[in-house]
Amino acid sequence: MRNLVLKLHIYAGLLTFTQLMLYGTAGLVATVQTAAERPKVPHAIRYVPFKVTPSATDKQVADDVYRALQLPLTRPMPDWFLRRTPENDLLLDFYNINGIWRVVVLERESRLRIEEIRNSLGLFLGDVHAITTGDDEAPPLVRAWAFYNEFAMWCLLAFCGSGVYLWLTAQARSWWAWGSLATSTVGFAALWVAFR
Amino acid sequence: MYKIVRNIHLLLASFSLPFLIMYGVSAVQMSHSTWFQMKPAVHEQALSIPTGLTDGRAIAREIMDRDRAVKGEVSNIQANDTGVVLRIIVPGTVHEVHYDHASGVARVKTSVAGVMGMLNRLHHWAGFWHELVSMKIWAVAVAVVSAALVLLGSSGIFMWFTRRPERRIGLALLTINVVFAMTLLTLLRMAGP
Numbered sequence: 001m002r003n004l005v006l007k008l009h010i011y012a013g014l015l016t017f018t019q020l021m022l023y024g025t026a027g028l029v030a031t032v033q034t035a036a037e038r039p040k041v042p043h044a045i046r047y048v049p050f051k052v053t054p055s056a057t058d059k060q061v062a063d064d065v066y067r068a069l070q071l072p073l074t075r076p077m078p079d080w081f082l083r084r085t086p087e088n089d090l091l092l093d094f095y096n097i098n099g100i101w102r103v104v105v106l107e108r109e110s111r112l113r114i115e116e117i118r119n120s121l122g123l124f125l126g127d128v129h130a131i132t133t134g135d136d137e138a139p140p141l142v143r144a145w146a147f148y149n150e151f152a153m154w155c156l157l158a159f160c161g162s163g164v165y166l167w168l169t170a171q172a173r174s175w176w177a178w179g180s181l182a183t184s185t186v187g188f189a190a191l192w193v194a195f196r
Numbered sequence: 197m198y199k200i201v202r203n204i205h206l207l208l209a210s211f212s213l214p215f216l217i218m219y220g221v222s223a224v225q226m227s228h229s230t231w232f233q234m235k236p237a238v239h240e241q242a243l244s245i246p247t248g249l250t251d252g253r254a255i256a257r258e259i260m261d262r263d264r265a266v267k268g269e270v271s272n273i274q275a276n277d278t279g280v281v282l283r284i285i286v287p288g289t290v291h292e293v294h295y296d297h298a299s300g301v302a303r304v305k306t307s308v309a310g311v312m313g314m315l316n317r318l319h320h321w322a323g324f325w326h327e328l329v330s331m332k333i334w335a336v337a338v339a340v341v342s343a344a345l346v347l348l349g350s351s352g353i354f355m356w357f358t359r360r361p362e363r364r365i366g367l368a369l370l371t372i373n374v375v376f377a378m379t380l381l382t383l384l385r386m387a388g389p
Binding site for chain 1: 206209213214224228287324333338346359365370383388
């Protein structure tokens with residue numbers, strides 16, 4: 001029995017190695033962040049010609065922009081997300097896993113201003129670690145990652161169970177591991193109580 | 197060498213266990229939100245504090261002085277025509293304050309998350325920029341557990357490689373994981389902006 005659990009522990013670990021590294025890295029990235037807000041400085045700005053259909057609603061214009069630009073891994077703009085700039089131009093933020101395409105519809109100039117706001121690699125890894133299968137409408141590439149993430153998530157829980165089993169059935173006493181577990185459990189409980 | 201690495205693996209894993217269970221369970225909750233009841237317990241109260249205050253932090257301090265149960269980080273301060281709206285937050289508990297500067301009444305709506313809600317909030321809580329000491333201690337724990345997770349994976353790789361019978365199948369599984377994951381990550385990263 002122990003040998004089987006050990007094999008499964010090892011194999012599952014190898015099959016989810018990248019995700020475990022990613023989860024750890026995401027935690028470290030979150031640790032060194034200095035604020036909840038993310039930097040939104042565009043790294044590139046470009047203009048493309050675009051003619052707004054007369055008498056179109058903002059939502060229809062947003063859909064036309066979405067179809068015209070075909071920005072990868074983005075989705076059609078929901079109507080509750082439509083905004084305007086201080087100059088009263090339609091402002092559309094198309095999010096994807098790497099950042100934002102901020103599109104301003106310059107109707108009077110018949111063109112679009114497109115700001116490309118790219119997240120750092122750290123933020124990207126943080127976002128990627130959080131992709132879940134709960135989002136049915138995500139693009140296929142994101143869905144594929146979500147399913148692998150889901151597998152790794154269940155494996156992480158299984159590692160906790162199998163790891164404890166392997167520890168308790170090992171020949172070595174490892175009293176210091178009990179001390180380590182007790183320390184973190186008491187610390188975790190104390191913080192939980194402090195937050196409540 | 198093997199024994200040292202195995203002991204490090206066990207030490208890191210035993211220390212990280214409560215946190216890893218928290219992260220794993222809350223990840224299941226986030227991935228399958230319909231499986232869990234997440235409605236927080238809500239109660240409201242009205243507190244009388246001095247009139248005419250305009251500083252959100254001063255308002256929060258007055259409230260915390262009057263009710264010791266209200267504690268946390270002050271955020272989302274917004275002034276309006278009649279007063280100030282702000283939030284006082286600790287993981288799992290949000291005190292939403294509506295202060296009227298004419299009457300000096302602060303209405304405090306407190307939402308306390310259940311166990312799953314608390315786990316969810318703790319999962320998202322990290323970083324040393326938070327104000328409370330307890331939050332900074334939590335940030336230390338998150339940093340330690342995150343580093344431990346990286347070391348657990350690395351030490352696991354070492355221990356696997358020393359087991360000769362598992363090398364071939366292990367190498368196949370590791371290759372599948374690395375190739376698949378790196379391909380997807382690269383494609384995702386290349387998808388602009």
